Amino acid sequence: MDLDQLAALRTPEGSAALDAAARVAGGDPLAAAAALRSAGLPPALAAAALTQAELRRRAVGKFGPAAAGMFLTRAGLEQATRRPVADRRAARLRDAGVRTLADLGCGLGADALAAARVGIRVYGVEADPLTAAMAAANAEAAGLAELFTVECGDATAFDVDRVDGVFCDPARRRAGTGRRIFDPNAYSPPWDFVVGLAERVPYTVVKVAPGIDHALIPAGAEAEWVSADGDLVEAALWCGRLAAVPRRATLLRGGAGRPADASGAAGIPFFQLSGSGDAEAAVGPTRRYVYDPDPAVVRAHLVAELADALDATLADPSIAYLYGDAPAATPFARCLEVTDVLPFSLKRLRALLRDRRVGRVEILKRGSALEPEKLRRDLRLAGDEAASLVLTRVAGAPTVLVCRPVG
Numbered sequence: 589m590d591l592d593q594l595a596a597l598r599t600p601e602g603s604a605a606l607d608a609a610a611r612v613a614g615g616d617p618l619a620a621a622a623a624l625r626s627a628g629l630p631p632a633l634a635a636a637a638l639t640q641a642e643l644r645r646r647a648v649g650k651f652g653p654a655a656a657g658m659f660l661t662r663a664g665l666e667q668a669t670r671r672p673v674a675d676r677r678a679a680r681l682r683d684a685g686v687r688t689l690a691d692l693g694c695g696l697g698a699d700a701l702a703a704a705r706v707g708i709r710v711y712g713v714e715a716d717p718l719t720a721a722m723a724a725a726n727a728e729a730a731g732l733a734e735l736f737t738v739e740c741g742d743a744t745a746f747d748v749d750r751v752d753g754v755f756c757d758p759a760r761r762r763a764g765t766g767r768r769i770f771d772p773n774a775y776s777p778p779w780d781f782v783v784g785l786a787e788r789v790p791y792t793v794v795k796v797a798p799g800i801d802h803a804l805i806p807a808g809a810e811a812e813w814v815s816a817d818g819d820l821v822e823a824a825l826w827c828g829r830l831a832a833v834p835r836r837a838t839l840l841r842g843g844a845g846r847p848a849d850a851s852g853a854a855g856i857p858f859f860q861l862s863g864s865g866d867a868e869a870a871v872g873p874t875r876r877y878v879y880d881p882d883p884a885v886v887r888a889h890l891v892a893e894l895a896d897a898l899d900a901t902l903a904d905p906s907i908a909y910l911y912g913d914a915p916a917a918t919p920f921a922r923c924l925e926v927t928d929v930l931p932f933s934l935k936r937l938r939a940l941l942r943d944r945r946v947g948r949v950e951i952l953k954r955g956s957a958l959e960p961e962k963l964r965r966d967l968r969l970a971g972d973e974a975a976s977l978v979l980t981r982v983a984g985a986p987t988v989l990v991c992r993p994v995g
């Protein structure tokens with residue numbers, strides 16, 4: 589896809605080609621291309637429309653029905669923020685009083701559109717000309733072109749004195765290969781520029797990889813980890829006046845791929861836990877119930893805060909399973925009842941599962957090098973019953989917990 593093809597897709601003929609492509613996309617690509625050509629579409633337009641239609645189908649999980657009107661690149665879609673997460677962030681910026689925002693490296697505009705939807709005036713800057721043109725087209729398609737404008741250029745040259753706040757979601761994949769970048773110094777815009785924004789603009793938010801090293805979090809910033817239906821999706825640094833707590837875990841639930849309502853994510857249920865991020869949970873023996881904390885809680889280093897809330901303890905200081913005597917209802921962890929605690933031995937585990945006629949297991953693990961699928965094969969399961977196996981360490985020793993669901 590290039591700028592000329594994008595321009596062609598935005599003509600009435602291109603729009604008809606996109607409609608036709610949407611009807612045939614999702615099946616055999618060769619048959620779809622042949623169907624479009626036999627309908628009289630020029631081959632180049634048919635190919636471009638089909639690529640967009642396939643990307644739009646894939647984008648529904650991130651953007652909901654709005655994906656059907658968006659212009660997308662594969663790389664831009666992979667890096668884009670899913671809508672409920674962008675909507676929550678936008679609502680928080682609006683509630684903090686941000687009225688004008690620079691989105692430095694706005695990509696296809698997923699975050700910028702969310703901010704515009706809550707009434708924030710957004711100035712997007714994007715280095716890649718095609719991506720910038722698509723972001724502008726996406727603003728127009730959403731009816732937000734007056735609130736979200738895009739300039740193609742280098743974000744590091746943007747005059748941040750023009751705005752109340754800045755948002756930066758640096759590229760963490762190499763252009764061309766699409767491979768992930770783990771070293772923040774190789775992000776684009778570069779990390780020094782990104783963290784330096786917080787010193788220049790009182791309302792700064794930076795989206796970062798969920799695996800970010802806590803040592804990189806600027807002093808005084810709030811670090812928030814977000815999960816959607818149990819999958820860790822991102823982390824964000826809320827700097828300056830936006831920092832409210834040292835660490836926060838935000839859990840979005842109930843179809844986080846679903847778009848939020850117009851008021852800004854209010855329709856998506858969410859749960860939050862916050863704390864210092866450096867407290868340590870007490871350690872004790874295994875107990876009748878085991879809790880598997882949500883990955884956002886674990887990455888935010890809030891396991892001690894959760895342990896307090898659940899009256900639970902760790903069984904190994906370095907492993908984030910919590911143990912309690914009662915099955916407390918919590919959105920922050922999954923709870924299982926422990927029926928057996930065994931030092932890990934394949935032979936003993938196989939014998940126990942055979943006695944119980946267990947034919948199906950789910951396998952959870954923390955602190956174990958065992959490979960779940962290999963273990964499942966080695967167990968040679970037979971029977972009608974189901975069990976959950978938790979592979980872990982207890983006081984340093986490899987251990988398996990045989991569990992069943994609570995209530």
Ligand SMILES: C[S@@+](CC[C@H](N)C(=O)[O-])C[C@H]1O[C@@H](n2cnc3c(N)ncnc32)[C@H](O)[C@@H]1O
Pocket residue numbers: 664667668669692693694695696697698699713714715716719741742743744757758759760776777
């Ligand atoms: C992770 S993506 C942004 C995704 C966006 N937040 C979204 O949800 O759609 C980062 C973008 O920054 C752009 N970029 C990288 N370095 C830049 C720079 N120095 N100036 C402007 N844009 C830049 C990349 O081309 C890429 O599109």
